Amino acid sequence: MRVLVTGGAGYIGSVVSARLLERGYDVTVLDNLTAGHRRAIPAGARFVHADLAEGAMLPHLLDEERVEAVMHFAANIKVGESMRMPMRYLGDNVRNALNLLDAVTTVGLKRFIFSSTAALFAPSDSPIGEGDTIEPASPYGESKLMIEQALRWLDATTGLRYAALRYFNAAGAWGNLGEDHRPESHLIPVVLKVALGENGKVGIFGDDYPTSDGTCVRDYIHVVDLADAHIACLGALEQGSRAYNLGNGRGFSVMEVVEVARRVTGHPIEAEVLPRRPGDSPWLVADSSRIREELGWSPQMPDLETIVATAWEWHRQHPRGYEE
Ligand code: UFG
Secondary structure: OEEEEEOOOOHHHHHHHHHHHHOOOEEEEEEOOOOOOHHHOOOOOEEEEOOOOOHHHHHHHHHHOOOOEEEEOOOOOOHHHHHHOOHHHHHHHHHHHHHHHHHHHHHOOOEEEEEEEHHHEOOOOOOEOOOOOEOOOOHHHHHHHHHHHHHHHHHHHHOOEEEEEEEOEEEOOEOOEOOOOOOOOOHHHHHHHHHOOOOOOEEEEOOOOOOOOOOOEEOEEEHHHHHHHHHHHHHHHHHOOEEEEEOOOOOEEHHHHHHHHHHHHOOOOOEEEEOOOOOOOOEEOEOOHHHHHHHOOOOOOOOHHHHHHHHHHHHHHOOOOOOO
16 A cells, blocks of 8 residues: 655654555655655655645645555644744644645545644543543644544545544654754753753743642653554554544653653753743643554553653764754
8 A cells, every 4th residue: 555644754754654664555755844854754765845835736646656545744743833823833734734635535535644632632630532622722732623623524525534643742763763853842852962962951841830740741652652553543444534542641740751861861961940831731641542442552662761762862873863
């Protein structure tokens, strides 16, 4: 089966592409390389350097590449940025996804996998299942919800079968593939850059949240475990559309993540408390029992120390990320 992976030069998309290739799928990566890296595109994938904003070429591309399923990762991904630049999310992210869906329905493709997010749920102090209250706290979360709603209607009206995967916090590295955002804003790579000596200290965005130590709690899931959930969903799409929450079911506060990174790296990692970052939910932990029960998926690397250790290994081997 030939799969089009949009954002396949990015962090999660590149790992999914590599895992698909390993399992014998044909992969075409589409990426505009504004955030992705050419070097992250796995050998063996075909590469189309294009932008989803140019919607008119997409039906032709899907035909020409003989695409049978689409996995859509390409998007702006920062919760905090979406509070300052909402139209990058409510505008660009939504428009690009709709361009892609427009093309998918035009050519009659029936398989679609969508990168969604935990950030569409209302904060909760217990693990969040698929039936919990949906109430995005940021334009980022809202933009993902808008596309999930479009998908529901396309399923009902055109027979498109989709999976929306609500990621909790993707982390870790796999082989030559790791996390390299410019500028980096994600907690684990930011902390590891302090350990590498690249940054002096890590800023902790708020210590006055209603959590055990006052810092925000997240559920970190290894990027390979996320990738394998996509492949499991692709195999099951014919039985119907679905949305799944994907995490390990354990929450770690920002301070706990810093502690784990200190243990893994052996570096003191200086931290200072800064004001809250607008748009952050205090507590986001997944209840992923539905995908476990329905598809038999289970995370192979649930332990946070292991996750951080894989990221640390990658950062040590790639101190300048994907740069030469
Ligand atoms: N944090 C800091 N200091 C930093 C960076 C982050 O204190 O330098 C805190 C944040 O405030 C937040 C937590 O660490 O409380 C995690 O922040 P990240 O930026 O690493 O990740 P987010 O939880 O904001 O968002 C990530 C992805 C989203 C995804 C979401 C799902 O960026 O795309 O996880 O939970 F949707």
